[in-house]
Amino acid sequence: MRTFLTRRLFLLIFVLLGVSLLTFSISHIIPSDPARQAAGPHATTEQVEVLRKKFGFDRPLPVQYWVYMTGLLRGDFGFSLYSRRPVAEDIKAYFPATIELTIVAMLICLILGIPLGVLSAIYKDRFLDHVSRVVCIGGVGLPIFWLALLFQLVFYRSLHWLPAGGRIDPNVAPPTTITGLYIFDSLVTANWVALGSSIYHIIMPAVVLAFASVAWVTRITRSSMLETLGQDYIRTARGKGLREQQVIYTHALRNALIPAITMIGLQVGALLAGAFLVEIIFSWPGIGFYTINSIMAMDFNAILTTTLLVAVVYTITNLVVDILYVAIDPRINYS
């Protein structure tokens, strides 16, 4: 286990280095002239030259990368043209909203996906199974941005049940910042008005975001549950007279969940990517909302920092998933 961990951590450092090299290339090599890009379409040649000196674009590429890299390590991600303050501050302001949205979507995904998958497997080819399979095939194919608009049409425009967007009612003061997660903060500070409003606002974006992931998790849970239920040890468990519930929940589910965990780990990336589209539609002030606006403003420091951040979160989640694997299944031995 220890050699596995050291190897994975070593790999992690390598991958993150590569990731930074890639984002660096996107900002410094792909635009044929980054200085002109930064100066905007109406800048004069002199203005572009001034910027070139100022940003160090006239220096050799390895030197530029070194400057970029050491800046990253110090937490200096440059200055945002879009918000006119350091990108690091923007991240602090916007990231909690995305974390909150992703966590709630993930909870929805687990609370619905796993039981649905298990029930679908137990009642294979019965009515419930057919319904869940249709929902799965549909859910996987639904374009998330379209689903978001349909939800707005139905639950906001027609039924007036839920707000069209935003994180909290404009007339309600946000809770005192502790973590930046509104639901958590208002719960801790016993601010029930803010809590109610935050939950009311998060329902629609979180459900839309979770939709496709619920479909994936249900699908994987169902198929791996079906496979496990056919194993010899399940027959043995039944044969020695265990109650069906015990067979399913302690013997089958635990083994069936192992493939599901990989899928759940992958869903973190899917949810983060989906959040980029969902956030702009629901005006959810998270990292996706920030990035899309930065893209419109051609604000490269901001775009690349959020890209890097998402990659870091994604890579670390995958590492955690691999470690969880070992913890859940003693048969897997990485060393």
Place this chain on the structure above:
Amino acid sequence: MRLLHVFKRNPIMIFPAIVVLGLIILTFFGEALAPYDPLAINIPAKLKPPSTTHLMGTDEMGRDVLSRVMTGTRYSTETVLVIMSSCLIVGILIGTLSGYFGGRMDDLLMRITEIFLAFPPLILALAIVAALGPGLLNAMLAISLVWWPWYARMVRGQVLSVKDQPYVMAARSIGVKDARIMLHHILPNCMMPIFVQASMDMGAALVTTAGLSFIGLGAQAPIPEWGAMVGVGRRYLLTAWWLSTFPGLAIFVAILGLNFISDALQDILWSREA
């Protein structure tokens, strides 16, 4: 006749068959079959709800939404084909070299793919399109750039599982050249799972391109690309629901059809392996 038999045994397969047939027909004849010119601006008739003259209504410039959806099919099928084939070509090339030769080259190539796999594809594609500038071609290029590593790894895995098979060793022992072994002995035996994966990813390629266009980074106005139409329609969501709803429905139906087919292909593959 065999096809009829398939539909009889599995009537739900009629749906994807119709969808794919529709996609093919509309790709080639969408514009010709469309009742109106998809680009013809007619301001007095703007934002008209669906009616018998305009089945899907008209958009903010008075253009017929149905005609635009029909014509737009072409952009979707083209992007999917371009993205899938470029990813397959690069993925197969790199994956085969990596798996067959192993050693240093394998290490280097696989480390490169790991870096790409550290990003959720849409996010990296967003950053690349932002740098390249918006446009359908750049969107396709960006998506292909972030997607090939998934294929390279998969092909490599397949090659590794095949390359020590007795028939490959036999070929090597009688002095067949490396290139010929790869092309004639290894690759043909790896292709099935890779094509199944590609068929599964077609829907994803379609929705990712549409997503970029929705944000405004893919197809630009007045191109009737489905994602871009949903994006523009969003501005009129509360007053003219049909603008976003119908192009989105087209995306959904197309993906659903493709997913059904890839599911069926997967079943065939599994039953063959079993």
